[in-house]
Each structure stands twice: as structure tokens, then as C-alpha cells.
Amino acid sequence: MTPIEEAIAAIKSRELGDDLVYQEYADTFGVYRNTLARRHQEEELVLYIRDLTERELPPTRAIIQNFTSTIAHKHHQHEDKLISKYTTAIDATRHTADSYIKYKLYFDLLHGKTEEHKILPKNSYNMDKKGFMIGVIGRSKRTFTRAQ
Numbered sequence: 001m002t003p004i005e006e007a008i009a010a011i012k013s014r015e016l017g018d019d020l021v022y023q024e025y026a027d028t029f030g031v032y033r034n035t036l037a038r039r040h041q042e043e044e045l046v047l048y049i050r051d052l053t054e055r056e057l058p059p060t061r062a063i064i065q066n067f068t069s070t071i072a073h074k075h076h077q078h079e080d081k082l083i084s085k086y087t088t089a090i091d092a093t094r095h096t097a098d099s100y101i102k103y104k105l106y107f108d109l110l111h112g113k114t115e116e117h118k119i120l121p122k123n124s125y126n127m128d129k130k131g132f133m134i135g136v137i138g139r140s141k142r143t144f145t146r147a148q
Helices: 003-012 023-029 033-054 063-067 092-097 100-116
Strands: 082-087 140-145
Touching: 003 023, 003 033, 023 033, 033 063
Parallel strands: none
Antiparallel strands: 082 140
8 A cells, every 4th residue: 555545544443533634644654744634534535425326315516516626626537436427307217107097006005104004194204216306407417336
């Protein structure tokens, strides 16, 4: 491992809530503080994008530009990890799932489970994993993590 990789590993292994002072790690591992901070922040950003992608909420290009404006000064540094694609307002799977029979089966099951477990209507929430505002936002360019 290179000294910068060792420094980043040490940063990641610190206790949650500990203060992060890049200069201390830079001095310990003999690397430049700015390089260490930038590399660590870039890695954290890629992990954050991966997490959002797994939750099927990939960030827009504008959001990523806001994040990266202070971190990455070089473009296309993470092409091996990230990819930009256009999304559509509604995907084909969701479109084919739109049928009266499937909705009826779903709501019959939902109603049965809420009665079985005595769940009050005020305690039910919409946890649509596919995303928010489908059909309203239309087509947009999003950044995803590359399949590995």
C-alpha cells in the first residue's frame, strides 16, 4: 500500500465521532495534507453515490457538481467507478406492473396484513423504493455507480 492509501485506511479506522485533522494523518504518513484530504473526500463521495444508487435514488449532475466543486479539480477522475445516464420518468417494469388485477391483489394483501397485525391507518407510510415524483420530474441525467 502507498502512504496515501495507508493514511486513508487509518482515517477510515478511527472511532466514530473523533475529530478528523488531516494534518495529523499527513504528518504521520508523510503525505501532503491537501492531497490526502482531496483523495479521502473523493472516496467518500463515490461511496455516497454508490449508497444513493443502491437505494435507487441516484443524484443528479447538479447535485454532484455542488459536491465536487470544492473536492475534485480534475474532470473524469473516477470514470472507472461512476457513469452518467439519462433516466426516464417511468421504467418499463413499473409500466407493465400497472394493471387492475395487480393493484387489487396488492391492496387486498395490504389490507389483510394491516388487520392481522392491527396496524392503524395513521401508522402506515408510503415507502416507494423506486423514487419520488415519478412522472413529474421527467427525463434527467443521473450519475450511477458502475456495475462491478
